[in-house]
Amino acid sequence: MVRDLCMFSKADEEAEVIWFRVAYRNTVHSEADITSLFAEKGLDMRFAYLDSLEDPSRGKYVIFTEVEKGKDVSSIVKELEELDVVLNVEFGISRNQVMQAVDFPLSLFGERAIILRARTFVDILKILNEHVQQAEGIQMLTGIKSGTIAVKLLREIININENNCFDLLKELFMAAGWGILEYDIDIHSLKGTITTRDCFISDSYKESEVPVCAYVSGFFAGFISEVTKRAVRVRESQCLTTGHISCEHIVSPAPEGTKIEHVLRRELD
Known part of the structure; x- marks a missing residue:
């Protein structure tokens, strides 16, 4: 990129x-x-x-x-x-x-x-967490929309499909300074994990009692759903801020029949 x-x-x-x-x-x-x-x-x-x-x-x-x-x-x-x-x-x-x-x-x-310090982005997240109800859901929804738009923009440059989407996602994250990705996902079942090292959110957030990378989980969900045209769920199972050496996001398919726009509207259980 x-x-x-x-x-x-x-x-x-x-x-x-x-x-x-x-x-x-x-x-x-x-x-x-x-x-x-x-x-x-x-x-x-x-x-x-x-x-x-x-x-x-x-x-x-x-x-x-x-x-x-x-x-x-x-x-x-x-x-x-x-x-x-x-x-x-x-x-x-x-x-x-x-x-x-x-x-x-x-x-x-x-x-x-724009060029934005990671700490400034995290300060915004912290203010949301302290003062807004369902702040995690808002961050997730924002990430979903961002991931969806990223795929649409990438399509104007390169042929992105199920065969290369995770490699492109990995390159995108590193090029944007967001983190280093490793993934283990079965593209057919849409089950697996994405691990991020040096994630810009958790690295700047430092310590927390709960995982803090909801925006990143949402980005993954929007990105994968838009590429595959199948709705997926993504949740952070472990986070650098809670004492782990990296952040891990669990990817799983949404219930059968769920449409991508339902993920975007946060209508899944």
């Missing part, structure tokens, strides 16, 4: 971070041509990423370099623009080298995204 990122760098009084955003025609040699030019100019590429999700015929190459203060990069920009594969070049300078966002607004699967 590709997403817009920010660059963080320790300050060096003698250097500046300069970023380049290069739009290019997507050919077999486009990235190599651009990278070769940077190498020829002796620019240290500290970080870079590619994105061609929105239009397969076009690509976006974002490159962060660290250069000596005051270095004129206009000639490099001109040479980039003269490459036959390059469509457009933008650049910016982070003189303080603390943080530089390349794109605003940030985008995830083609929709606006």
Whole structure:
């Protein structure tokens, strides 16, 4: 999964971070041509990423370099623009080298995204738990909706089906910084377990008398139900906050005849 990122760098009084955003025609040699030019100019590429999700015929190459203060990069920009594969070049300078966002607004699967500390998300959950009746159900319902929408967005990018959905779910969780997944699920019976290590909720929540990852359980339920078109239940059986080494979620099929929209409306017993 590709997403817009920010660059963080320790300050060096003698250097500046300069970023380049290069739009290019997507050919077999486009990235190599651009990278070769940077190498020829002796620019240290500290970080870079590619994105061609929105239009397969076009690509976006974002490159962060660290250069000596005051270095004129206009000639490099001109040479980039003269490459036959390059469509457009933008650049910016982070003189303080603390943080530089390349794109605003940030985008995830083609929709606006934000960078949020896990602790802030958990603070919201704690406030819900303290002041709202049936807070766990609300968190579960929110997760179900999020998991369902995630599948719909993934379908615009890749063919997601019963054969690859759990591998994609695993990649999605890690790429989003949510946790590391292991799963043992029979796709035919829809029974099994999903184990999460370093879950962003339980890791930030610290200690609790009861499991706290209802949102994650809901996400799994919405994700699996949307892919398989069969309603499933997911509940957290053990949690890092209650003294376990990881969080475990039990997956099981919903009663026969239950529709996915019933899961979304929290109408199951």
